[in-house]
Amino acid sequence: MFTEREPSPAVDAVRDEYAPEALVVDVERDFETLDPATAESLGLLVDALDPKSYPSEWVPDDAPEILHRLAGEEFTVGAPGDGGVAWTRQTTPPTVFVKPRLAGSPDGFVAFLVAEALVQAGRDLPETFLGFFDADYPALAAATPLSPTDTYQLAAALYEAYVGLHTRDVFEGWDESHPTLYDEWVDAGERLEPRLSDLSADVAAGRTEFPAAAEFACSAVKHGLDLPAPFSALDTAAYRHHGAAYAVQWAERTFDELA
Secondary structure, three states: OEEEOOOOHHHHHHHHHHOOOOEEEEEOOOOOOEOHHHHHHHHHOOOEEOOOOOOHHHOOOOOOHHHHHHHOOOOOEOOOOOOOEEEEOOEEOOEEEEOHHHOOOOHHHHHHHHHHHHHHHHOOOOOOHHHHHHHHHHHHHHHOOOOHHHHHHHHHHHHHHHHHHHHHHHHHOHHHHOHHHHHHHHHHHHHHHHHHOOHHHHHHOOOOOHHHHHHHHHHOHHHOOOOOOOHHHHOOHHHHHHOHHHHHHHHHHHHHHHO
16 A cells, blocks of 8 residues: 655655655555555554544534544544645654655656655644644634535635745745755746636635635645735734634634625
8 A cells, every 4th residue: 555655866855854754655546534444554664653633522513524533533644635645743753645646747746745745744733724723623613604514625724824834934945955846836836826816806706615715825825925815814924823713713804704
């Protein structure tokens, strides 16, 4: 299921700098969440497993099943929305997973995604949005008129923005130290930029649902792009400092104004 991957020299340099012990593996089949038996087979590659669980009261009864699994005792790695690369610190050393859905993607783009995951894994950041919101997740759900599934999507987006605020300074500094990865970061941001200017209008006109718009805008935070309202309030030092409590207040204010 897992095969150790030999990163490119640029990615290996990033690993040495930010997560020197991390293991990078190719995964045999695509996954959103690894089943416990498969996840536990990582024990053959790593030194130790340390499954993470969360209090069940953090998860509303009507939340998607994956959140109940994340909060439970079983060893759960990955969640819907993770994309082509995922990471975990539930293993010693941390592990970065490269999924087969990236087959055919440009090598440079894949290299950036792996390097990004190594930076994230090497920083003191929550591994999932449930770990980010922790006891505030029910407050986020109560602050929105969204369905449980849409609240999940919004929470994942808000977490991504928070992570972006804590990592983009790294990417900004790669112009000299890791220029090929820096170019990929810039290119990815440039591909997001054209749609940002129309995002608020698309939401107002019903062409884009709010959670999808949040997902798109929050993915742009790590690129330092100008965000439209109301998402621009997430690209702030206050959000970087206050985290989940700020996100809940932002949701309350935003949906009050949209009502």
